[in-house]
Each structure stands twice: as structure tokens, then as C-alpha cells.
Amino acid sequence: MSATSPPGRDEPLVGRAGELDDLDALLAGATSGEGVTVLLEGEPGVGRTRLVEALQRTADLLGLEVRTGRAVGPSAPPYALLGDALLGPAHGRGAGAGDAHGPVVAELADLLGLLPPDRADAAARYARADELFAALVRRNGEHGPWVLVLEDLHLADACSLRLLAELAGEGTLPHALTVMTTRAVPHRPELGALVAAWTRAGARYLELRPLGSAATVELAQSLLGARVGPRLRGVLATTGGNPRLVVEVVRTAQACGVLEQREGVIEAVGTGWLDDLDQVGRAHxxxxxxxxxxxxxxxxxxxxxxxxxxxxxxxxxxxxxxxxxxxxxxxxxxxxxxxxxxxxxxxxxxxxxxxxxxxxxxxxxxxxxxxxxxxxxxxxxxxxxxxxxxx
Ligand SMILES: Nc1ncnc2c1ncn2[C@@H]1O[C@H](COP(=O)(O)OP(=O)(O)OP(=O)(O)O)[C@@H](O)[C@H]1O
Ligand SMILES: [Mg+2]
Structure with missing residues (x-):
């Protein structure tokens, strides 16, 4: 078979033109006015990260500041998610805004190093951290429109979730498109409270659905650089349009050497990859x-x-x-x-x-x-x- 390109971030975003248009329109709204908050939810591997990366590229092209935080697990240190988004260097817009917040950032950086894991042991320090983070997100828009992406809220530390829920009480962040992404499980009460608070504050809810069958095949074809044959299409159909599973099926077929290309069509032959496919399903x-x-x-x-x-x-x-x-x-x-x-x-x-x-x-x-x-x-x-x- 012919060599195939490894799947990766350079691959085109498939089947998401509608969602990207929606987000671009919300971005335009946020740059011209009040600020918009979007809750982006969907099953694992459905493509939330890819979609917000595409949005970030648009924001970069528009010269907007983009700040991204990614949650790594509920046992991460207090404010880990907000710190990741707000204390490091920003993408896009020049350093001006960052300089203006310099003293707040410096105080927060010091403070975070001094927080004991239990809030009750240092109530005043926690309250100060709340105040400083709230000031950072509320005032960042004074320097121009910006984008705040908070990824994987289902994994976020409890302090970030609690503060974000409280911020909802004051309405959307001025001049910001805020996108918060989450899986639907595991269910965590603090996350439920955040989603309820932002829902009351008028946040848009965007459920990212699996790809349709045409887009599923298109994604596989873009990864393989050729049309796929009926047997491979049959296996792709078992992914239910989940892009991660589509990518995994293609990678597994490549790794197991079951792909053959004839007259421009790639087909899976033999059963030598079925155990590996089961592993993909179990991992999911x-x-x-x-x-x-x-x-x-x-x-x-x-x-x-x-x-x-x-x-x-x-x-x-x-x-x-x-x-x-x-x-x-x-x-x-x-x-x-x-x-x-x-x-x-x-x-x-x-x-x-x-x-x-x-x-x-x-x-x-x-x-x-x-x-x-x-x-x-x-x-x-x-x-x-x-x-x-x-x-
Ligand atoms: N629309 C798409 N077009 C092409 N590839 C995609 C698309 N959506 C997702 N992918 C690919 O599918 C895989 C999973 O996507 P991604 O990481 O964005 O999913 P996710 O919803 O963020 O997953 P998680 O639940 O783990 O956070 C990645 O390899 C990504 O490149
Ligand atoms: Mg993701």
C-alpha cells in the first residue's frame, strides 16, 4: 500500500463548518460589544479541543488576545485552571495588557505558592486569591476584546470551578468570548453549580455532536489521502462518527498493516487487526x-x-x-x-x-x-x- 500521512493537527477540520461559523459569529459579537459565554459539551473525543483550536486561529488572525487554560485533574493545586489561563504569557495581542496586570499577576503567583490545600486553614489568603483572579478576568477586557478558553472543566480544581460559578452572578465577562469545554461525565456537584450559574447568566450551550456518515468517511479519507473501500467504510461506521475513534481506527489499520491500495481505493484486508480494534473500543x-x-x-x-x-x-x-x-x-x-x-x-x-x-x-x-x-x-x-x- 502507499504511504499515508500521520494524522495530526495539520489535518483539516472536517464536518464542523456550521459550528465554526457559529463560534466566529459569537466572536464577532464579543469583539463589538458585551461579551459572550459558551458552554461546549460533548462525548469524549468528539472534537471540542480541535474546534476551540480552530477558533483560536481565527482570533489570532484578528489580532485578539487568546488565553487558554486546561484542567488536568480535580486534585491539581487550588486555582490551577485559572492560573494556567491567566498567569502565563498570552497568545496574540501585544504585551501591553499583560504589563498592566503585572502587579496582580505577581501577587497571585506569590500567593498561590502559599496556599495550604485546605481552604479553612487560610481563609483570608483564599479570599484574596478570589479577589485577584476576579479582577484579572473582569478587567482584561479594558484593553480590548479577548478570548478566554477554559478546557475540560470536568477535570478542574474545585477553587477554579467555585470562583467561575461566582463570577457568573455578575454576568458575562466584558469584551470577552469565554468558551468553557466539558465532557458530560464524571458528574461533579461543583461543575453542576457552575453550569447552572452560567445558564442563568445567559450562556450559550453548544453540544458538539458526532460527525455524520459522509464526514466520517471524509475524515478517514483525508487521513489516508485516498478513497476508502466498502469494508473499511463498514468499520468506520462502527465509530458512530466519533472523530477520535475514526482517527484510532485509521491508525490501527495502518499499524497492523491491513491496508491495501488498488486503483486509488484503500481497503482493509484480513482479520489481523480485530484484537487491536477491540482495544480501541475498550480504551474509549x-x-x-x-x-x-x-x-x-x-x-x-x-x-x-x-x-x-x-x-x-x-x-x-x-x-x-x-x-x-x-x-x-x-x-x-x-x-x-x-x-x-x-x-x-x-x-x-x-x-x-x-x-x-x-x-x-x-x-x-x-x-x-x-x-x-x-x-x-x-x-x-x-x-x-x-x-x-x-x-
Ligand atoms: N472535525 C474534525 N476533523 C478532523 N479531525 C478531528 C475533528 N475533530 C476531532 N478530530 C480529531 O479527533 C481526535 C479527538 O479530538 P479532540 O481532542 O479535539 O476531542 P475532544 O472532544 O477534545 O476529546 P476529549 O474528550 O479527550 O477532550 C484528535 O485526533 C483530533 O485531531
Ligand atoms: Mg479535549
Whole structure:
């Protein structure tokens, strides 16, 4: 096969023209007037970071100051997210604004080094840090419009989340386009409070959805530099349009050497990459807790979509308990609801969960599924297909 370019940040942004137009329009609004706040949410790997990077490029072209902070985990030091965004050098606009804030930045830098982990031990210092960070974000717009990107709020330290929620009470940041990105899980009460506060303050909510099937193929083709054949398209369809999974499928195919190119069309041949594909599917959901994964693993036996009552019977648990566990899978975008039916969003993930079951367990689950489905009145060929796999 021909050499293919490694996927990376230089690859074009695929299938996001509408979202980028929306953000560009909000950017124009923020530069001319009040300030706009956007909450950008979506399933893991759906492309939030790529989208805000594209927005940052537009802001750079317009000569706007761009400040970006990325949360690294809830146990990071106090104000780690805000510090990352506001205390380092900015992108874009010249150093003038930074100089004006120099004394505040210097005081904050000193103060952060002196904060004990427990707020109760140094209430006055924490209050001062709140005051200084609030002044920084509120006054930065005095030097011209700017963009504040706060990435991965689901991982942010509690002090940053609390202060950001409080800032919402005073309305949007003047002359700023503020974009806060988050995954829907894990659910954290402080994050819930922040989202509620900014929702009340009129923040726009943008849910980034998976790519459609045409854009999914386009992304793979742009990575591979050639048209993709029907078998590879079939595997790409199991990604449910999640760009990270699309990139991973392409990388896995390349790494396993299963791609062949003929007459300008790239096709996947053989089965030599199926175990590696399962690893991709498992990695995509490993952030979910063991209970959620165990229940989704059982659900994988029932197929790409299943009735929750049937899963409850299969798992030997009350339906309400099943829903309680499954709502994490729903929030994470692994399954979505259609009435009392749930559908796996990415068949790649379902297949990986299924492949991850021990053989004995899988047989026992098929036997139970046959019983549960027969009880529920499923057609006999469905029941016998499970009995077949129970052997
Ligand atoms: N629209 C797109 N066009 C091309 N590639 C994309 C697109 N969206 C995402 N990607 C690629 O998919 C992968 C995941 O994207 P990204 O990191 O932006 O997702 P994310 O939503 O920020 O993920 P996380 O939940 O881990 O924060 C990256 O390799 C990225 O380059
Ligand atoms: Mg990201």
C-alpha cells in the first residue's frame, strides 16, 4: 500500500463548518460589544479541543488576545485552571495588557505558592486569591476584546470551578468570548453549580455532536489521502462518527498493516487487526466505573440495541437499579435512549465489551438472555440464536 500521512493537527477540520461559523459569529459579537459565554459539551473525543483550536486561529488572525487554560485533574493545586489561563504569557495581542496586570499577576503567583490545600486553614489568603483572579478576568477586557478558553472543566480544581460559578452572578465577562469545554461525565456537584450559574447568566450551550456518515468517511479519507473501500467504510461506521475513534481506527489499520491500495481505493484486508480494534473500543470507555462497564458488557450480549427490562432480567437486578447505573453510560454518550430501548452509539465499543467477556461468562449470559427474551415474548429465532451461542 502507499504511504499515508500521520494524522495530526495539520489535518483539516472536517464536518464542523456550521459550528465554526457559529463560534466566529459569537466572536464577532464579543469583539463589538458585551461579551459572550459558551458552554461546549460533548462525548469524549468528539472534537471540542480541535474546534476551540480552530477558533483560536481565527482570533489570532484578528489580532485578539487568546488565553487558554486546561484542567488536568480535580486534585491539581487550588486555582490551577485559572492560573494556567491567566498567569502565563498570552497568545496574540501585544504585551501591553499583560504589563498592566503585572502587579496582580505577581501577587497571585506569590500567593498561590502559599496556599495550604485546605481552604479553612487560610481563609483570608483564599479570599484574596478570589479577589485577584476576579479582577484579572473582569478587567482584561479594558484593553480590548479577548478570548478566554477554559478546557475540560470536568477535570478542574474545585477553587477554579467555585470562583467561575461566582463570577457568573455578575454576568458575562466584558469584551470577552469565554468558551468553557466539558465532557458530560464524571458528574461533579461543583461543575453542576457552575453550569447552572452560567445558564442563568445567559450562556450559550453548544453540544458538539458526532460527525455524520459522509464526514466520517471524509475524515478517514483525508487521513489516508485516498478513497476508502466498502469494508473499511463498514468499520468506520462502527465509530458512530466519533472523530477520535475514526482517527484510532485509521491508525490501527495502518499499524497492523491491513491496508491495501488498488486503483486509488484503500481497503482493509484480513482479520489481523480485530484484537487491536477491540482495544480501541475498550480504551474509549475505560473512564467509566467498573459497575457501569460490567452492566454495559452484559448489555452487549443483547445486541446493538436492547430493552432495559430485558437487561434487568438478564442481570438479575431491578429495572430502577439498571437505569441508575446506565445513566452514566447515557451521560457519557456510550448509549442513547429511544423510549425504553437503549442503543449503543458506537458498535466498535459494543463489540469490544462483548469481546472482553470471559468465554464462560459469555455463554452463561447468552443462556440467560434466551430465557429472559423468551419470557418477554421475543420471536423464537432470536431466542434460539442466543441458545446457539450459549453452547
Ligand atoms: N472535525 C474534525 N476533523 C478532523 N479531525 C478531528 C475533528 N475533530 C476531532 N478530530 C480529531 O479527533 C481526535 C479527538 O479530538 P479532540 O481532542 O479535539 O476531542 P475532544 O472532544 O477534545 O476529546 P476529549 O474528550 O479527550 O477532550 C484528535 O485526533 C483530533 O485531531
Ligand atoms: Mg479535549
Amino acid at each position: 470507555v475505560e473512564h467509566l466505573g467498573p459497575d457501569v462497564l460490567a452492566l454495559l458488557g452484559r448489555a452487549s450480549v443483547l445486541g446493538s440495541s436492547f430493552v432495559v427490562g430485558d437487561l434487568a432480567a438478564l442481570a438479575g437486578e431491578p429495572v430502577t437499579d439498571c437505569w441508575r447505573t446506565l445513566r452514566h453510560g447515557l451521560a457519557a454518550g456510550v448509549v442513547h435512549a429511544r423510549g425504553d430501548r437503549l442503543v449503543f452509539r458506537h458498535d466498535l465499543v459494543r463489540a469490544a465489551l462483548y469481546a472482553g467477556l470471559e468465554q464462560e461468562e459469555r455463554r452463561a449470559l447468552h443462556a440467560r438472555a434466551a430465557w429472559a427474551l423468551r419470557e418477554a415474548g421475543a420471536p423464537s429465532h432470536v431466542v434460539s440464536a442466543h441458545l446457539e451461542r450459549a453452547r
